[in-house]
Amino acid sequence: MNCAESKPSSEEEENxxxxxxxxxxxxxxxxxxxxDDTIENLKILSEQPNVQLWLPPVKNMSVDIVLPPNIISSIKEELKENSIEFSILSTDIQKLISDQNPRHSDSRWKFKNEQTNKFTWTHYHSLDDISNYLEYLRSTYSNFVDLITIGKSAEGRDLKVIRISSDKSDIESLKPAIWIDAGVHAREWISPAVALFIIKQLVEFNNTNKNxxxxxxxxxxxxSNPDGYIYTHTTDRLWKKSRSTDDGFRNRYFWEESDCKGVDLNRNWDFRWNEDGSSENPCHDTYAGRHPFSEPETRAMSNFILEHRDRIIIYLTLHSYSQMWLMPSNPTKSKSNDYDDLLYMGRKAVESLKKLHGTNYKLVAKHNxxxxxxxxxDDWAKNKVGIKYSYTIELRDRGTYGFLLPPSEIIPTGKEIFTAIRTLTKSVLINALDS
Known part of the structure; x- marks a missing residue:
């Protein structure tokens, strides 16, 4: 990238x-x-240096796009000349970034000992903070919390899954299980924050949620993408992909190596891999990798899920933004045989969510x-593993802030999503008992 640069200050910079x-x-x-011409022109524009389309351009639907200072005037003129409707949501993305996670000496939580838990929900935390919080929960609630390292990232960081279970033993539980992953796309900070909020409800408020x-x-x-997550804290707040390298392959391209690192980890799963909506260009944000599960992160997740496939009854992956509850697609890109069941459970979840703060989430099947x-x-979990209730949850908001959601939104987003997941879980369990 050719953006202006300044030296960072962070404990996670050493690598x-x-x-x-x-x-x-x-x-x-x-x-x-x-x-259609405007759509094509936007796609061409997105190939220019430092231009980012935050969502794919769709006819008659708004699209958010980040533009560097050197082309703003010319783009404005072109839009006006062609009578293309537009508005400007921000005139300084950096100010949004700075306002989103301000640097204050007392804003970062430091883990000191097992009796000190000051993890806040009014701030987006570093990977170190998150790891220390998870360790705190394991040591403090060791009777029903464990941490499992399921693999390592491309840069060698642990992929840590927290297991929460009343059957805390070395013997494999026979109970049904729920899998939730977050932080697949590095810039979607609200996703790990909401996952941690869910963990807090299940662990620190276990008396309330014991059932x-x-x-x-x-x-x-x-x-799920610790390398990318750190990179958004230390270098590029709007980085999306992982940080893996495959120089022999990437050298066929003429872009700078720094622009071409990484794979879109949500295009790397072995179901309809590298079809519509992904790229073979390693410099593109939707680069699918050299082959399915080419990345250590997706291999680790898929292997763990496969090991527990007989017990996992719900698969959820948290993303942002657009406030949608997405039902997975299938090989025919049409309604599945259990479409009505997925729709019914999804509707119960989004309806319970709305009751809390009035937030509207659109329940959508991917083929629509x-x-x-x-x-x-989620498509892989549903079609390859057979986890019936598999969903992608696109969190707040609908574009006012996009990937730069203020930290004031963490708690309300966490509360409504936990409400939805609790409703979904209870409904699926009741349905399983009745069938």
Whole structure:
């Protein structure tokens, strides 16, 4: 990237040699494409340096796009000349970034001992903070909490799954289980934050939610892409992919290596891999990798899920943004045989969610969404593993802040999603008993 840069300050920098990318003066445009030509022009525009489409362009639907200062005037003129509707959501992306996670000496939680738990929900935390919080929970609630390292990232960081179960023993539980992963896309900070909020409800408020841990085992991976997550804290807040390298393959391309690192981990699963909605270009944000499960992160997750496939009854993956509860696709890209069951359970979840804060989440089957995706984890979980109730949850908001959701949104988002998951879990369990 050619963005302006400044030196970062973080305890997690020791493995990096970089400068922090600044988005000062970058604008966030919202554009309403009304023609196929406009769609194609937006796709071409997105290939320019430092331009980011935050969602795929779809005819007659708004699309958010980040533009660098040097092309803003010309893009404005072009949009006006062609009578293309647009608005400017922000005139300084860097200010949004700074406001989202301000640096204060007392804002970062430091783990000191097992009796000190000051993990906050008004701030987005570093990977070290998250890891220490999980260790705190394991040591403090050792009777029903455990941490399992299921593998390592491309840069060698542990992938830590927290297991929450009333049957805390070395013997494999026979209870049904729920899997939740988050932080697949590095810039979606609200996703790990909500996963941690769910963990807090299940562990620290276990007396209130004891029925959920007595009847179900929970496996939650709060940060599926730790390398990318750290990179968004230290270098590029809007980085999406992992940070893996495959220089022999990437050298066929002429882009800078720093732009071409990483794989979109939600395009790397072995179901309809590298079809619509993914890229073979390693420099693209939707690069699917060289082959299915080419990445250590997706291999570790898939192996663990397969080991527990007989017990996992719900698969959930947390993403942002757009406030959608997505039902998985199938090989025919049409309604599955159990479509009505998935729709029924999904509707119960989003209805319970709405009752809390009035937030509207759109329940959508993937074959009905307006842009294609492939190689996704929920599609794999449903079609390859056979986990009937598999969903992708696209968290807040609908684009006012997009990937830069203020930390003030963590608690309300966490509360409503936990409410939805609790409703879904109880409904699925009751349905299983009745069948």
């Amino acid at each position: 990096y040699d970089f400068k922090r990318i600044s988005y000062k003066g970058y604008h966030l445009f919202r554009i309403w494409p009304r023609s 959920l841990t007595q009847n179900v085992d929970w496996y939650i991976l709060p940060v 969404i307006f842009y294609p995706t492939s190689g996704n984890s």
